Amino acid sequence: MSAFSATKLRSPSLASPRSPSSKPSFPSSSLRFPLRAVSSDVLTSSAASLAASHPVISRDEGLDLYEDMVLGRSFEDMCAQMYYRGKMFGFVHLYNGQEAVSTGFIRLLEKKDSVISTYRDHVHALSKGVPARQVMAELFGKTGGCCRGQGGSMHMFSAEHGVLGGFAFIGEGIPIATGAAFSSRYRREVLKEQTHDDVTIAFFGDGTCNNGQFFECLNMAALWKLPIIFVVENNLWAIGMSHLRATSDPEIWKKGPAFGIPGVHVDGMDVLKVREVAKEAIARARSGEGPTLVECETYRFRGHSLADPDELRKPDEKAHYAARDPITAFKKYIFEHNLATESELKAIDKKIDDVVEEAVEFADKSPLPPRTQLLENVFADPKGFGIGPDGTYRCEDPGFTQGTAQV
């Protein structure tokens, strides 16, 4: 049974139109009819809920998923605390509520695979394996950060763990992801690395799906059958702009088949459903069948960023999704299927608390970048700064390593 057919296309408890707070200004009749994934690549066998009587995951898998989601949640909560204590600055966008998407997809990937995200990237980095201490130090702007303090909240990179960013402008990361997928295909076919089957996942939001780069990359990925998965984290809001007010056809999954890509909608508050869809999409990519577009219905419990007063979203909408908290739901699932006991889960909670505390300590102790770091990493080859008036390369100027050279 294809996982695609197993997804429900709309949560039954949510009446349409989706957001009670704003109605589209023209009839959106499509919202009232039952929906199905329509790509011909998708099997149309009967939909079945995955919350079936037998678990679809092993105990170890379950614990791994649980731990990853709790790490994401605790880390983000700590970020909020640290921000209000003045340890980090600027724009900080928290992922609370969306953990099922990151965990559901990224825990299935291997280290060599690539993940590209947006500014809401802390948890993607954590799920991919970047140590919490490096992410926290990066947020504090310290040299121990994964980007030496030069990136910040919106630019998490890790060459070791395959995290290719972290981008401040929405949509910017999608072409990068397409390029990483192109590299993968190139290595296999041109460089003849037969076993090379790296997969790339691009995460982005509902607002991005109205941006040209999204459509341009869907086209190119389909054209060249690139090993990429486009994951839309549709949390219904782009800062204060409701998805329904910004989008002529709000069903993003439908835009995949327009390019010949299977499009799937999944309940992004349910980590197991996300995981089932992810498995299939990743298998498609690895086997060379090409890209997939996955729309995850999800929700951010906090504002767009820590500076967002979050006044537009109605309390009942927030309450509706708070009741579908992915961690609470998964915990319930674990108990129902006897995958672990309460005390085991509490032990994991405690372990994660320790990890996050340690991350803060590490970040606190990590040194601030000195002036000498200023001119490093601008160019891979610092001779790119050119030759100074005295005839020597600027990077050979003693002031260069002090950060005081004129460039």
Add this chain to the structure above:
Amino acid sequence: MAGALQAATAALLSSTPLKTYGSYRLRLGSAPRSLAGRKGSFLVVRSDAGFGSGSNARTRPGKLIPNAVATKPDASSSSTSSKPGHELLLFEALREGLDEEMARDPRVCVMGEDVGHYGGSYKVTKGLADKYGDLRVLDTPIAENSFTGMGIGAAMTGLRPVVEGMNMGFLLLAFNQISNNCGMLHYTSGGQFTIPIVIRGPGGVGRQLGAEHSQRLESYFQSIPGLQMVACSTPYNAKGLMKAAIRSENSSCALRALYLLFGGGGDGAPGEHVTILTYSRMRYHVMQAAKTLVNKGYDPEVIDIRSLKPFDLYTIGNSIKKHTPRLQSAIIKEFWDYLDAPIKCLSSQDVPTPYAGTLEDCTVVQPAEIVKAVEDLCK
């Protein structure tokens, strides 16, 4: 020599020792120092005959504007490649450079509109798709921002792409990726990812191509940190700069004129009266003007700077020149004491390029203006 690119260019091209290749010096007379300069803007060929379709840069050694003082017997062969006697047109030189690099390193690939089956709008990639396949010479859909970003993503994951913009103006559409990612990601990732990408394209004023196809956007790209920029002007330096840019670990933007006059100019000794800085197409205008100046008794030194970012302040400093307003301020800052006269900058008019040929000419610096400017400075 300017940056690493210039040095690399020289190294790559010379099998025999070259004279200063970093910037040309052309001796054309003798007189005390002063300054004049002009800014890169591209030109329409009127005074010289035989320019057929005009959409490709052409250099015909037979119709060279001779140097006023020929310092080397083979100075007229600056249009050739490194092999003596091997004559090429500029687009052929670019292709040769690209072909050599693709043969040498299988990670080098090309992406752009019409680069593959069509052979490139300006024939720079002609025949390469047959030779290397459709994946290595990738025909992209018309989506500059996205395929430039794709090139950057590919560069981050181990390939060495050359992204061709059909026209420099089209790169405006890719400006998001070029400015935010190409120049920046090495830095914001703390040095974890290198982006050895080359973004190239022809630009500037062609022959009545209209305003949007005739943009001079060098200064936009000059303000992007982390990006190197070069402008070729002859087949010789075109090939060298192409190879050097591909081999560089830094991101590079390689510009070339849509329309180049012929006439090379080999190396020469420095002039005494005035230094004229130029690049790309204006080089040929300047050469013409220089000829006139020599006949009038001046001794201008002409330098084709070729590297737009970083500026070769050393060579420039040795001659004292200024080229664009940006360069002007750099020179003033460094060399104020050495200037005998204020720097003069001649640049294209701050107007969109009109379609009409006569008006188009007015937006571009002409040799007569250059001559007058030098005369004014040397008073």
